[in-house]
Amino acid sequence: MRIDKASVKRKAQELGARFVGIASVDRWKGAPETVRPESVVPGAKTVIVIGVPIPRGMVETIPGHLWAREHGHLMGTKVDEIATELALWIEEQGFKASPIGGLSIPKDTFKTFSEALGGTPYPVYEFYKAGGVALNRAGYLAGIGTIGKSGNLVVENFGPNVILGGVVTTLEIEPDPMLEYEICDDCNKCVEACPAGAISKEGKPGNPVFDPIKCWLTNAVEGRTLKTAMDRGDKNVADFLQKTVFMLTEATPATCVCGAGCLVSCPLDKRAKKLK
Ligand code: SF4
Numbered sequence: 001m002r003i004d005k006a007s008v009k010r011k012a013q014e015l016g017a018r019f020v021g022i023a024s025v026d027r028w029k030g031a032p033e034t035v036r037p038e039s040v041v042p043g044a045k046t047v048i049v050i051g052v053p054i055p056r057g058m059v060e061t062i063p064g065h066l067w068a069r070e071h072g073h074l075m076g077t078k079v080d081e082i083a084t085e086l087a088l089w090i091e092e093q094g095f096k097a098s099p100i101g102g103l104s105i106p107k108d109t110f111k112t113f114s115e116a117l118g119g120t121p122y123p124v125y126e127f128y129k130a131g132g133v134a135l136n137r138a139g140y141l142a143g144i145g146t147i148g149k150s151g152n153l154v155v156e157n158f159g160p161n162v163i164l165g166g167v168v169t170t171l172e173i174e175p176d177p178m179l180e181y182e183i184c185d186d187c188n189k190c191v192e193a194c195p196a197g198a199i200s201k202e203g204k205p206g207n208p209v210f211d212p213i214k215c216w217l218t219n220a221v222e223g224r225t226l227k228t229a230m231d232r233g234d235k236n237v238a239d240f241l242q243k244t245v246f247m248l249t250e251a252t253p254a255t256c257v258c259g260a261g262c263l264v265s266c267p268l269d270k271r272a273k274k275l276k
């Protein structure tokens, strides 16, 4: 069977992807080695990015425990299955492929968190110190959307409310064109609604200024618990949490945890007004 762009996209759509974009690895030129696709699959030629909209009804459960717990399980599982099946199918055609989980972020981020949280080494980080692809950036490089002021990938008609997954492969596929305009209109609604002050007004569409530590420590259930333990000087609890929480809460659609400002408030999701 001939494997090309059309057959890869068709397969991804059959598996449930609503958005599929293709980026060649040379689009990561200049990126640090540890966040390049080749850090996942040596000799990689292509990154396939898939996207599934988060149902609007689910987005509007923000903020709350339901959102905090369920969207990760449900939406993460959905894109992970699509990415894993797609990777297996590409391997059946004779090329190496690795799925990238919908809730993954480059593992270097663990180091940033560890340092910001007082330098306690995060033991598992040692096993993860290289490798990863940031899916929001990959979505931009694959032509699915652009980077909004909040740091999330924003997509026409759905704004930031699309969960992403990916496949890194040695298969060479003609890349899709990247968008040549900004989808984010710089309305600042995400800046104003962010309860952590994590999104800076100084950022720009395509070039956000975002503080993941402020976001995570203020709003993730685990982050808040960790901060309380640290403020109380409870080193045992803080150490325990720091060792475990990174495995549980790597990231949401792109960078954000509570979604109060950066997801539900963004007017680019046209479904908010369109759906009954
Ligand atoms: S998840 Fe919440 S705290 Fe984090 S950037 Fe988005 S709105 Fe702000």
Ligand code: SF4
Binding pocket: 148, 149, 150, 154, 159, 183, 184, 185, 186, 187, 188, 189, 190, 191, 265, 266, 267, 268
């Ligand atoms: S809320 Fe406004 S500024 Fe923020 S990402 Fe959406 S469109 Fe851009």
